[in-house]
Every structure is written in C-alpha cells, then in structure tokens.
Amino acid sequence: MRSFSEIEVTTKKASKAIGFSWGISEEVGKNIRLLEMFGLPGLKNLNQYYKIYKISNFENIDEISASNTPKTFYCPILSGLNFFDQSSSISKFNEIEINKIAFPLIFLSFVSRTSEIIGKRIFLKMDDKEFLFNFNESIYSNYLTGDVLEKSDKINLKFLDNKNSFTEDDWSEIYNLSLKTYVNESDKSRERTAGAGLTDND
Amino acid sequence: MEIRLRDPKFLMKLSKLGSFHQSKLSFLRSFLSEFKDWKYSRDLFQLNDKGHGRAVYSFTKDKRTYSLICFANEIKDDERSDRVIATKWDAAFTLFDGIPSKEDIDRLNDNVPKQEVGRLSYKELTLSRANKSVRVFDHVVDSLSNGEQPNKEILSKVGYLYRTTAVYGSGKFGLADRFRIKNREEIRGPFRLEMMLVYLVRQFTFDQVNHIAKNKNPKLAVELDPAISRNLGIGNSTGLGMAPFIVNHPTLLNNWIHARETALKQIREIEQVSKNEIDIFYNCLIKSLKNITSWHTDSEFQKEKIKGLIEDLKKFIKFMKEDFKFQNSYQFNQIYNWSEENLNDECIEYIVSMMMEPYDNIVNPLITQMSSDEEAHFNIPVDRTIEDLRNILENKYSEILKIDFLKDENNQNFWFISKNKEEPRIGDRYIDEGSDLEQPLAIARDINKLYEAVFTKKNSSKIGKFLKDNNHLRHVVRRAFIAEKFPYSEIQDNTIGSKLVPIDMLRLKLSFFGAIKFDPRSDKWLRICMFQGAPLPSELGNFDDKWIYKS
Numbered sequence: 001m002r003s004f005s006e007i008e009v010t011t012k013k014a015s016k017a018i019g020f021s022w023g024i025s026e027e028v029g030k031n032i033r034l035l036e037m038f039g040l041p042g043l044k045n046l047n048q049y050y051k052i053y054k055i056s057n058f059e060n061i062d063e064i065s066a067s068n069t070p071k072t073f074y075c076p077i078l079s080g081l082n083f084f085d086q087s088s089s090i091s092k093f094n095e096i097e098i099n100k101i102a103f104p105l106i107f108l109s110f111v112s113r114t115s116e117i118i119g120k121r122i123f124l125k126m127d128d129k130e131f132l133f134n135f136n137e138s139i140y141s142n143y144l145t146g147d148v149l150e151k152s153d154k155i156n157l158k159f160l161d162n163k164n165s166f167t168e169d170d171w172s173e174i175y176n177l178s179l180k181t182y183v184n185e186s187d188k189s190r191e192r193t194a195g196a197g198l199t200d201n202d
Numbered sequence: 203m204e205i206r207l208r209d210p211k212f213l214m215k216l217s218k219l220g221s222f223h224q225s226k227l228s229f230l231r232s233f234l235s236e237f238k239d240w241k242y243s244r245d246l247f248q249l250n251d252k253g254h255g256r257a258v259y260s261f262t263k264d265k266r267t268y269s270l271i272c273f274a275n276e277i278k279d280d281e282r283s284d285r286v287i288a289t290k291w292d293a294a295f296t297l298f299d300g301i302p303s304k305e306d307i308d309r310l311n312d313n314v315p316k317q318e319v320g321r322l323s324y325k326e327l328t329l330s331r332a333n334k335s336v337r338v339f340d341h342v343v344d345s346l347s348n349g350e351q352p353n354k355e356i357l358s359k360v361g362y363l364y365r366t367t368a369v370y371g372s373g374k375f376g377l378a379d380r381f382r383i384k385n386r387e388e389i390r391g392p393f394r395l396e397m398m399l400v401y402l403v404r405q406f407t408f409d410q411v412n413h414i415a416k417n418k419n420p421k422l423a424v425e426l427d428p429a430i431s432r433n434l435g436i437g438n439s440t441g442l443g444m445a446p447f448i449v450n451h452p453t454l455l456n457n458w459i460h461a462r463e464t465a466l467k468q469i470r471e472i473e474q475v476s477k478n479e480i481d482i483f484y485n486c487l488i489k490s491l492k493n494i495t496s497w498h499t500d501s502e503f504q505k506e507k508i509k510g511l512i513e514d515l516k517k518f519i520k521f522m523k524e525d526f527k528f529q530n531s532y533q534f535n536q537i538y539n540w541s542e543e544n545l546n547d548e549c550i551e552y553i554v555s556m557m558m559e560p561y562d563n564i565v566n567p568l569i570t571q572m573s574s575d576e577e578a579h580f581n582i583p584v585d586r587t588i589e590d591l592r593n594i595l596e597n598k599y600s601e602i603l604k605i606d607f608l609k610d611e612n613n614q615n616f617w618f619i620s621k622n623k624e625e626p627r628i629g630d631r632y633i634d635e636g637s638d639l640e641q642p643l644a645i646a647r648d649i650n651k652l653y654e655a656v657f658t659k660k661n662s663s664k665i666g667k668f669l670k671d672n673n674h675l676r677h678v679v680r681r682a683f684i685a686e687k688f689p690y691s692e693i694q695d696n697t698i699g700s701k702l703v704p705i706d707m708l709r710l711k712l713s714f715f716g717a718i719k720f721d722p723r724s725d726k727w728l729r730i731c732m733f734q735g736a737p738l739p740s741e742l743g744n745f746d747d748k749w750i751y752k753s
Binding site: 001004 | 323324372373374375376377378379380381577580581582584585642664665666667669670673674675676677678679680
C-alpha cells in the first residue's frame with residue numbers, strides 16, 4: 001500500500017512534470033491525498049487525466065458565474081483552483097451550474113476544501129451521482145464504485161445554509177432527557193453547594 | 203525588563219543558522235527524557251558467529267510497544283559505501299509499531315535490507331541502514347576477543363562503531379503516515395521515533411561487537427566496558443537531502459527556532475539568577491571544552507570554525523573570571539550582551555545553548571511546541587488584499603528584497619532531484635544540466651519576482667484575483683502568508699547564490715537533532731555523531747541529563 005505522504009509528494013511532482021506551476025502542483029498533491037483519504041479514487045482519475053491533458057484543449061473558468069459553459073471541456077484543476085480562489089465571491093450564488101467538465105472527481109477535491117473555507121456544506125449533483133461536502137471533514141456520497149469518471153456534462157452545486165437537521169421539537173425532547181442527569185435544587189443546596197450567594201442583586 | 207525575541211532578519215541568515223549547536227531542546231535529549239521510564243528489553247538476538255542475523259529491541263509502557271528490528275548482513279568491503287547510491291549495508295533497521303510476529307519479521311527481512319527499493323507498511327514507523335566503521339569495529343572485536351578493552355584513543359577519533367547513512371520516516375516507502383500516530387503523547391516532540399531508532403541501533407552495535415568477540419574466542423573474550431560503550435555514539439553521514447527539508451517545512455522550522463528564541467528571551471529576562479544556576483551554566487561550558495577539543499576533522503572550513511570557537515570560549519572564560527558581575531541583576535542578559543559585542547556567531551550560539559542548561563522549567567514546556575500541524579496553514583487566504591501581501595513582503599522579506607537577482611552570481615546554483623536515487627542535488631546553473639527542472643527552493647529569487655508582480659497591482663485587489671493570472675507565483679504567495687504568522691519560517695538568505703555553503707543548512711537541522719562533532723567532508727556533506735556519552739538503555743531510569751558534556 002502506498003502511504004498518503006507518497007501519494008501527495010508523487011502527484012505533486014507529476015503535476016509539475018505535466019506543466020503546472022509548483023504552487024498549483026502543491027494544491028493538486030494535497031487534493032489527491034484528500035480524495036484518497038476519503039476513499040475516492042483521486043490518483044487513478046488524475047493519472048487518466050494527465051494521459052490526455054497535453055493532447056486535449058481544456059478550458060479554464062476565468063470568473064465563476066451562476067452558469068458556466070465551455071466550448072470544449074473545463075480543466076478540473078484550473079477550474080477547481082479558480083472555484084477555490086473565488087470562494088468568498090461565489091457563495092453569493094445559491095446555486096452554480098458547471099457544464100462539461102473533464103475528470104470531475106479532481107474538481108470535487110477543490111469543492112471539499114471550499115466547503116471548509118466558506119464554512120458551509122455544499123451539495124453537488126453530477127449526472128446521477130450526489131455528493132455532500134461537510135466542511136472538508138468528510139464527503140457523503142452515493143458514488144462508491146471507484147471508477148474513473150472521464151467527464152460530466154452537468155454539475156449542480158448548492159451552498160447549504162447552516163441550519164440543523166432536526167426540528168425544535170426534536171431538540172426539546174433530547175434536551176429534556178439530558179436534564180435527568182442534573183440534581184434538583186433547593187435553597188439549602190444552593191447555600192451549601194453554590195459558590196455565590198442566594199441573591200444575584202448587589 | 204522585557205527582552206525582545208531576536209530579529210529573524212538577523213538570526214535567519216545561513217551563516218548564523220550554520221553556527222547553531224545542540225541544546226536541551228535537541229530531539230535526542232528530549233527523546234531520552236520522554237522515554238526514561240519505558241521498559242527496555244532485548245526480545246530477540248539471533249546472530250551467527252560473524253554477527254549476521256536478526257535482532258529485536260523494544261521500549262514498552264502501558265499498552266504501547268515500539269520494536270526495533272535489526273537485520274545484520276554480510277557485505278564485501280568494496281560494497282560498503284556511505285553514499286546514497288549504495289545498495290548494500292552492514293545492517294538495516296526498521297522501527298515497528300507494536301510487537302512484531304514472526305511473519306512480520308520474515309516480511310521485513312525481504313524488504314528492510316533493500317531500503318529504498320523495498321516496501322514497508324503502515325505498521326512500520328521509521329527505516330534506516332548503517333555501515334560499520336570497519337577500522338574501529340575490527341579493533342574492538344580483536345581487543346575484546348583477546349580479553350582486553352579497546353584503545354580509547356582509537357575510539358575517540360571516530361566516536362562510534364556504526365554510521366547510519368539515512369533515517370526515513372513519515373510515510374516514505376510505505377511507512378506509516380504521520381497522521382496515524384501524531385496524537386500520541388510520547389511523540390509530541392519532532393523526530394522522536396527517528397531518535398528512538400538511532401538510540402536502539404547504538405545498543406545493537408554494542409551487543410553485536412560483544413557477540414562476535416565472544417564467538418571468536420569464547421574462553422578469553424570480555425565484554426565492552428559500559429563506560430566505554432557509553433562514550434560511543436552512532437555516526438551519521440548526511441548529504442544534501444536535509445537541506446530542502448528546512449525550506450519545505452516552514453512552520454516546523456519556525457517552531458524549532460521560536461522555541462530556542464523563546465528560551466533565550468525568558469532566560470535573559472530573569473532578574474536574579476542564582477549562584478547555582480550560573481554554576482550549572484559555567485560547569486557545562488567548561489566540561490564541553492573537552493568535547494570540542496576532541497573533534498577531529500580534515501575540513502579546513504570546520505577546523506577554522508572550531509579554532510575560532512575555542513579562542514572565543516577562552517575569551518569568554520576570561521570575561522567570566524574577571525569582568526562578569528554576578529552581583530548585578532539580569533546576569534544572563536549581561537552574558538548575552540557581552541557575547542554579542544565580543545564573540546563570533548559560532549561561540550554566541552554555543553553560549554546560548556549552554557544558557558538553557560539550568561532551566562528545565564523554561565525549556566521543557568517549549569519542547570512540546572516544536573512540532574507543527576503544517577496542513578493547517580496550507581490554504582492561501584484568497585480574501586486578503588494586495589496591500590496586505592505587499593506589506594508582508596516589505597516587512598518580513600526586506601533582507602531578501604535587497605538581493606539583486608539580475609546578477610549572475612546571485613543565480614549561480616539550482617537545486618534539483620537526481621533521477622537514479624531521487625535525492626536532492628545542487629548544480630551550477632551555468633555549467634550543469636538540469637536547471638529547467640529546478641526545484642522550488644529559490645525562495646529569495648521567487649519572493650523578488652512576487653514583489654515585482656504585486657508592485658503594479660491595486661492595493662484593494664484580492665489575492666484570489668491576483669492568483670488567477672499569477673499562479674506561477676502561488677508557492678511563494680503561500681509562503682508569504684505563512685511568514686506573516688511564523689516569523690522564523692524563512693531563511694533570510696539566498697539559497698542559490700554563489701556564496702551558498704549548503705552544509706550551513708544541514709548543520710542547522712543537525713543541531714536540533716542534537717548532533718555533535720560536525721565533520722564536513724565537503725561543502726555538501728558531513729559526518730556527525732549522535733548519542734555519544736548518552737546513558738545506556740539499562741541506565742535510563744536514572745541518568746544525568748547533562749550527559750552530553752561528559753563524552
């Protein structure tokens with residue numbers, strides 16, 4: 001088994017070798033390590049992408065907008081990097097649509113890191129696959145095959161509001177249960193066991 | 203009185219960093235302190251009469267065990283090389299996480315002796331190999347087998363029986379990634395497990411030499427005197443591999459230096475130093491003179507450094523005897539200020555190391571702050587402005603911005619990785635091939651390029667926008683924002699200039715390891731000694747932590 005450290009260092013160097021700058025290569029190395037740690041086939045997808053990288057004409061998303069469509073296909077690295085670098089401005093969109101992106105799994109690693117930076121969960125639907133990015137702590141997905149994804153015709157991203165997954169009723173019920181770990185108070189117990197006096201007014 | 207931390211622009215020059223010495227903060231000393239109450243044992247020792255075979259040593263506490271697995275092999279004299287291109291070694295080692303099964307040892311027997319071309323697993327933590335100092339090793343075997351102790355003079359010239367030529371960790375060749383173990387209490391200081399490997403290897407060398415002598419002459423042989431063993435360390439032969447490390451790990455470098463500087467600041471701020479504290483400092487200094495004068499090196503560069511150090515120390519001792527005013531307050535600040543005014547860097551940094559000796563209470567809490575979670579500082583704050591970045595460059599890199607990279611001599615060298623061994627090298631840009639594959643270690647040059655690039659940009663413009671058109675400078679944008687928070691993260695010097703002495707970078711790292719007896723073999727590699735004078739594993743329960751000054 002290759003260690004995550006080996007995966008990061010080697011994919012960084014491979015990215016430099018394919019023509020990216022050292023700074024971008026560092027990002028790719030980190031991202032592929034991240035995907036592999038989350039159990040997603042980052043290295044396999046990157047390897048396939050680099051096989052066609054120089055013979056294909058991939059495009060960059062210059063300014064991320066609500067809807068983005070290239071003439072050919074977007075490069076997942078440069079587009080992902082711009083998505084990440086523009087993280088503060090893009091979260092103003094509730095939803096973002098990206099059409100035609102090559103090897104989209106590589107792009108997802110940038111989305112995961114963006115979720116951490118903006119402090120919001122991101123829901124992403126890619127064709128029939130769904131991903132929920134949880135602040136770069138985990139990725140929840142129905143994509144478990146580990147296949148290489150050569151392209152996606154349509155990606156939809158939604159920035160989720162920071163709200164709880166439960167109702168106030170759920171909370172009250174759980175909270176009331178938690179109260180059963182507390183000891184009932186009396187004036188006597190307050191006097192004997194609390195640090196302050198019986199009155200809060202002074 | 204508040205003393206300021208020393209200015210990184212002055213401290214982080216390579217010549218200054220190359221003058222650092224071991225101290226109480228050094229990793230091999232803090233390793234011994236951490237593991238002093240662990241149970242040591244030799245669990246397996248299956249060597250033939252020539253000393254070839256396998257052995258296992260361990261440290262155990264509660265439910266945790268670390269085991270060193272040793273494989274000693276027969277190699278021909280002409281196969282023995284300290285160079286990284288070597289493919290065979292006298293012995294190879296790995297530190298195993300737990301107690302290895304026979305299957306583990308058999309698996310490792312097929313891989314550990316192959317080193318870089320073998321494969322390790324998440325169960326193994328560090329990997330190393332070592333070669334005998336044949337002259338010393340044979341002398342010790344001959345002496346012991348004849349019932350005599352070896353000649354101390356011969357031993358002192360070398361100081362060890364074996365010399366390691368690399369110690370790997372952190373995921374290399376399939377070893378466990380650091381994240382698997384980083385939260386363990388006992389390895390809060392950097393390089394703890396690398397230090398453990400080297401320390402246990404040292405014991406293996408003593409056991410092996412005793413074993414061979416005994417088999418050579420069972421009736422007459424004696425064991426190596428523990429006092430002589432104690433005075434032997436483990437050698438290390440170190441090339442350029444260490445140099446990129448300190449550039450590639452800026453927050454870690456910061457934390458090492460910051461700990462040292464914080465200790466110095468706090469010691470200089472002590473208003474009333476006790477007589478006992480001054481005595482500890484002074485005694486360590488006097489005892490260490492024996493150590494310095496026993497350094498043997500053929501390097502003119504190092505000979506000059508040692509000569510200067512000894513001359514300066516004599517001046518300093520004269521000052522302590524004649525002019526130092528103990529009755530005045532802030533005694534260590536007096537000592538430091540006098541040193542700054544009267545001594546050279548090599549001796550100033552030597553004295554700084556000694557000043558820590560009386561102060562466990564200051565030094566020990568700092569040891570746990572010397573690791574770094576580098577991942578936490580990787581993201582570039584793309585929301586910040588060009589004005590922020592320009593301010594950082596002007597404030598944190600002002601020395602570097604003075605370097606004129608239009609001059610050839612300031613671009614003389616380039617760092618690259620050799621294909622055959624994947625090891626760092628440094629070449630002359632105007633002579634050697636490969637500069638098109640230069641590694642990103644020319645930080646000073648690239649920071650200058652970044653400064654030029656931001657110069658014409660609008661103050662309010664965001665970093666994210668700047669990167670869109672300047673991704674070729676992304677690596678130094680990241681570093682600049684790290685330097686903003688970590689003042690000692692950058693070498694304030696040119697790492698590709700014609701005046702570069704690469705071993706300055708190696709010495710910096712080795713001093714934090716706790717190495718002594720720096721013996722440069724060229725400007726690109728050197729030999730050192732580790733654990734010379736250290737207690738033996740059986741003595742760890744009760745030892746003097748100033749052992750390093752007694753070797």
